[in-house]
Amino acid sequence: MTVLHLADEGEAADLAAFLSRLLHYDRGAAVRLQAAGTALAVFGRPPSFEVLAVRAVRLAKPYEDGIEASLDVTVSAGELLETVDEDAATAGVPGAVTGPPWAGVLPPRGGWRAEGGLPSADELRALVAGVVAEFRRRTEELGAERRTRAELDRIGREIWSRAVGSTGLPLRAVHAAQALGFLRPSTPEVSLFSSGAWLRLRTAYGSIAVRRAGLGDFGLSVR
Known part of the structure; x- marks a missing residue:
């Protein structure tokens, strides 16, 4: 399992809190992860609100996994939460899941x-x-x-x-x-x-x- 090294314990705690809140509204919630360099974006969609929520997480070192220099995968929010280690400031990347429709349509990265x-x-x-x-x-x-x-x-x-x-x-x-x-x-x-x-x-x-x-x-x- 790929391990993400978060910037500090606070980043890990905030990520865990965000995932917990998403799961409060949808126990089967999925999140899309996009990481490049020292930035990780976590996208979720709480069904009660009909919006996209984006939590930016700082990484301690640039993301790298073999020859892949970036990460883009949809995973279970519950499985991701289980991998978060606040004391070690790490999180593992669970296996990919078939993403819900919203995960394939994200806001633009630029032009804001x-x-x-x-x-x-x-x-x-x-x-x-x-x-x-x-x-x-x-x-x-x-x-x-x-x-x-x-x-x-x-x-x-x-x-x-x-x-x-x-x-x-x-x-x-x-x-x-x-x-x-x-x-x-x-x-x-x-x-x-x-x-x-x-x-x-x-x-x-x-x-x-x-x-x-x-x-x-x-x-x-x-x-």
């Missing part, structure tokens, strides 16, 4: 440009808290006969599809960032970028990428 209008990290957390409270209030107001899964899903879609101000970024992307540990109270700043049909919310702890509505399939990158 900064977008304005994004509130601060504190304001985004407050926005999510307010919307969660709204969802609870609206569902509690439903009579027993109307409190069906279809109606709850309808309310959820209506709420989480709302854009953050004029940015076009859906609230579900911000909610996902918080749920996956990317939008913490200690987050120094958040940034928004666009490339083709994609928007990317970036923090120091990870990124959330989402397709912009109404732009068809343009801007997709199949690797």
Whole structure:
């Protein structure tokens, strides 16, 4: 098994926490790994949010495995989590699995440009808290006969599809960032970028990428 040497124990702990959160939403979650040089990108898709989550992990030394100078493989998130050794700051690469459809379509690597209008990290957390409270209030107001899964899903879609101000970024992307540990109270700043049909919310702890509505399939990158 190929062993990845992570930069330090903190990187290993953060990787383990990210994988654990993905598995909370999908016990059979898969992740796509891409490593080159001293950078490892871990892509996951928590089904509840309909976004792509990206955790960047620093490696202690450039990736190398025989004649291969880069790594690109889809693996089980649970099996990867089992290989993470926080004390040794290492992780093993499990055997490849047949990836879900999203793993074949990733955001572009380049061409990103900064977008304005994004509130601060504190304001985004407050926005999510307010919307969660709204969802609870609206569902509690439903009579027993109307409190069906279809109606709850309808309310959820209506709420989480709302854009953050004029940015076009859906609230579900911000909610996902918080749920996956990317939008913490200690987050120094958040940034928004666009490339083709994609928007990317970036923090120091990870990124959330989402397709912009109404732009068809343009801007997709199949690797």
